Amino acid sequence: MARKMGFYGVVAYVLYGFAVYWYLFYFADTNLPFEFEGSRADPATFLNGRELMLSEEYSKVRNLLFFLSTPLEWLIYYLILLLGLSKAFKKWGEETSKNKYGQTAIYLIWLSFFAFIATFPLSYISYTLSKTYNISTQSFASWMKDELIDFWINYAMMFVIVVVLYWLINKSKRFWWFYAWLLSVPFTLFIMFLQPVVIDPLYNDFYPLKNKELEAKILDLAGNANIPAQHVFEVNMAEKTNALNAYVTGIGSNSRIVLWDTTLNKLTDDQILFIMAHEMAHYVEKHLYIGIGGYLLLSLAGLYIVSRLMNWTIGRFGREFKVNDPGDLKSLPLFLMFLSMFMFAASPFSNAVSRYQETRADNYAIEMTENTEAAITSFQELTRAGLSQVNPPLLVKIFRYGHPTMLERISRIEDYEVKKRNEQEQ
Numbered sequence: 001m002a003r004k005m006g007f008y009g010v011v012a013y014v015l016y017g018f019a020v021y022w023y024l025f026y027f028a029d030t031n032l033p034f035e036f037e038g039s040r041a042d043p044a045t046f047l048n049g050r051e052l053m054l055s056e057e058y059s060k061v062r063n064l065l066f067f068l069s070t071p072l073e074w075l076i077y078y079l080i081l082l083l084g085l086s087k088a089f090k091k092w093g094e095e096t097s098k099n100k101y102g103q104t105a106i107y108l109i110w111l112s113f114f115a116f117i118a119t120f121p122l123s124y125i126s127y128t129l130s131k132t133y134n135i136s137t138q139s140f141a142s143w144m145k146d147e148l149i150d151f152w153i154n155y156a157m158m159f160v161i162v163v164v165l166y167w168l169i170n171k172s173k174r175f176w177w178f179y180a181w182l183l184s185v186p187f188t189l190f191i192m193f194l195q196p197v198v199i200d201p202l203y204n205d206f207y208p209l210k211n212k213e214l215e216a217k218i219l220d221l222a223g224n225a226n227i228p229a230q231h232v233f234e235v236n237m238a239e240k241t242n243a244l245n246a247y248v249t250g251i252g253s254n255s256r257i258v259l260w261d262t263t264l265n266k267l268t269d270d271q272i273l274f275i276m277a278h279e280m281a282h283y284v285e286k287h288l289y290i291g292i293g294g295y296l297l298l299s300l301a302g303l304y305i306v307s308r309l310m311n312w313t314i315g316r317f318g319r320e321f322k323v324n325d326p327g328d329l330k331s332l333p334l335f336l337m338f339l340s341m342f343m344f345a346a347s348p349f350s351n352a353v354s355r356y357q358e359t360r361a362d363n364y365a366i367e368m369t370e371n372t373e374a375a376i377t378s379f380q381e382l383t384r385a386g387l388s389q390v391n392p393p394l395l396v397k398i399f400r401y402g403h404p405t406m407l408e409r410i411s412r413i414e415d416y417e418v419k420k421r422n423e424q425e426q
Helices: 002-027 049-082 085-096 100-132 140-171 176-202 212-224 261-266 269-284 287-321 329-369 372-386 394-400 406-425
Strands: 206-208 232-235 246-249 256-260
Touching: 002 049, 049 085, 049 100, 049 287, 049 329, 049 394, 085 100, 085 329, 100 140, 100 329, 140 176, 140 329, 176 206, 176 246, 176 287, 212 232, 212 269, 212 329, 232 261, 246 269, 256 261, 256 269, 261 269, 261 372, 269 287, 269 329, 269 372, 287 329, 329 372, 329 394, 329 406, 372 406
Parallel strands: 232 256
Antiparallel strands: 206 232, 246 256
């Protein structure tokens, strides 16, 4: 039975992969609607022929890798259970250490290492794709270093979470999901507080903005928005990517305004000020805290649903998965698989909320700077630097886009220009 289930799982993944490939390369229509042709949202007006071709090619393959990677994670956890690897990992932990925490640590290192190796080919393909299309400038050694940092940070956090999680499951079979959620609230806030000053510097160097004239303009903009910012930070991303970005990160006293040096190198001061005004809007409208609240509510629903699914699955397929009790550490791949499925299924909703917030931030930035030229050209440069599709397929937008499409963002600004022009004429 286990072999048959494993075979069906692999076949289902392969068929899913072919379906996604067919959708992205043959079915999905990314052509610009007729009414937008010739507008400033039309990529043909700001990209040359080669850039147009490359953006379509790169986007299709990148989207394919996205849709393949998460279900691959499910398949890996599924096979780890069916092949008895989870049982073996636990046995090796028990044979190596008499301490319960040591056994958990050894189990997790085997599980994490196996999952890392199984997903490495797709990660490497994604890296080489970015290098091929000149998005990434990162050497293999630097990329591998970041991958290993990811591995150990995830492992450390996973160890803490798993120890607490399985203690709760064994203490309260019915309500562990609720207690786990309660503890996740301070843990999430703590990680977000540490992110800018502890975790992010492991990957890149952060330092105060060197261009003090630009910093003064940004801080003046922040002052007009009543944002208590004292410094703007830049980060050395040019050695890793040609893409552009800026963001506000952290909570409380660790909040930071951050600019990639690629953004500073490729955009004008007016374009950067527009982008900064956009990021400041998130602070003014408390989007970060709304996002945290939404995430916590989503995680509450997710933990409850996962607990029900685990109980049903172990009751129905416990023998095939070699797991008899949700409180047994061997059930961890099942927990991770269901949690990942839930978050993927919920991503259209969370992305829709994010797109709404990003639209609000765009509107705020336009009203604040009153510089539509800088807004439109900055979006055009973002498109060129990232080889992004201006009008991506519907499923890509639903599952991948936390921002409005460039077609929506630029056309909305053009509508704003028309509205302002009409108001002035009246």
